[in-house]
Amino acid sequence: MxxxxxxxxxxxxxxxxxxxxxxxxxxxxxxxxxxxxxxxxxxxxxxxxxxxxxxxxxxxxxxxxxxxxxxxxxxxxxxxxxxxxxxxxxxxxxxxxxxxxFSILPEYPANTENINRNLKRMVEYIDIHGKAGGMKEKVVGQSPFEAEMSKLLEERTKLLLEGLLNNRMTSALHHAVSLIGLGPGLTPSGDDYLVGLFMIINLRNSPFYLHQSFCEEVLQNAKNLTNEISYMALKKASIGQVRESVIHLIYSILYGEEEDLFLTLNKVLTIGSSSGTDLALGLVCGLKANLKAGGQS
Incomplete structure (x- = not known):
């Protein structure tokens, strides 16, 4: 039985x-x-x-x-x-x-003052409490391989953000694809970062909501570049579906106070070895792009 x-x-x-x-x-x-x-x-x-x-x-x-x-x-x-x-x-x-x-994302607000304020808090909190080894570089005990991987992740995420900030979507697509399968973990750091980015692009009423096809174009290149588990996370994220803890974090960034932000962010940062930190930094990337596209800096 x-x-x-x-x-x-x-x-x-x-x-x-x-x-x-x-x-x-x-x-x-x-x-x-x-x-x-x-x-x-x-x-x-x-x-x-x-x-x-x-x-x-x-x-x-x-x-x-x-x-x-x-x-x-x-x-x-x-x-x-x-x-x-x-x-x-x-x-x-x-x-x-x-x-x-069911995964339902909040809508992007018309007033972005709260996002600006919470984004700064979020970056500072990740800098102190985020898990190193993926997007966040290890300070000590780094092997030559890990150092090279950190360098590649930093370079490629920077180029991706630059493409998004300047609305150069073809360039952004190239650099997003270059992140697939890159980094340590069962779900590589580059993939987790893209999951976070996809979430922000899928926020209704956000400046980048018109670029939803970007997620699908990245996904079309992902099948043979990463493992099945990570591919599924990317596939679901490309249509705005993600874990409940991440949705709570996004809501806190858009509408919450400092206490809510740190509580929900800390829960996400505990995901995997560095997956939560990598994903959270992908959210940061998407939020910066949205603020710039909406006339904020």
Whole structure:
């Protein structure tokens, strides 16, 4: 008999796919807090997450602090039966009582004074509390390889920002693509940075909202330049879908006070080894571009 767990919450589309028996596949990868499933129907990755992970695109959070206890293996079969998601004969997940969640970004405000103020606070906070090793360079103990990687990340993000600030989108596209797959981590630093940037471009009413096609053009180049897990994050981000903690941070930047900003920013900075910091710096890049395009500096 498989172990059974109920889902605490899940992305609306994922739950609907289970209820419509529209998911068969296999286990793509396993980690302590997440299990990734490759879906035969659309080729996307779906994630089963422990309670230590927040809501996200294609994600189902189940009532378990760790997923190691289920002994799930790569290539285990995944299927739906009677509205229950099964992973081989090891785990059955019930979604009938799960809270349904969907990624919705806030709108960009007409008055950008709060953004200007919070952006300065955010940069200062990341400088002090952000995790080094990706976009933020290590101060000590850096190997020659890490030093070269930091140099490349710094150079390419600077050129990308310059392209965006000066509305040279062809140049910006070239430098954005050069970041894909670059840097350490399961989701490379360059990819995480682009996820943050994509979020800001997808803010309704923002100056760069008209450049949404930029995200799709970057994505078209990403498939063969990075791994499947990171590609899925980029794919979802290109249409404005991201983890709940990141949405809370964006809302705090646009509308929140200092306390809200630091609380939500700190949560994002804890993501991965340096992923949260890399993503947050991508948000900074997009916000600077929006402020410049809107006549702010």
């Amino acid at each position: 498989p172990q059974s767990r109920s889902a605490k919450s899940g992305e609306l589309g994922f739950i609907e796919r289970i209820n419509n028996s529209g998911l068969t596949g296999f286990v793509h990868s396993t980690f302590k807090r997440t299990i990734n499933i490759h879906c035969h129907e659309n080729g996307e990755l779906f994630t089963i997450a422990s309670t230590q992970i927040d809501n996200g695109p294609n994600t189902l959070v189940i009532h378990s602090p760790s997923l190691e206890e289920f002994n799930i293996d790569v290539n285990d079969a995944v299927y739906v039966k009677n509205n229950v998601l099964h992973i081989s004969n090891k785990l059955a997940i019930f979604t009938n009582q799960a809270d349904k969640w």
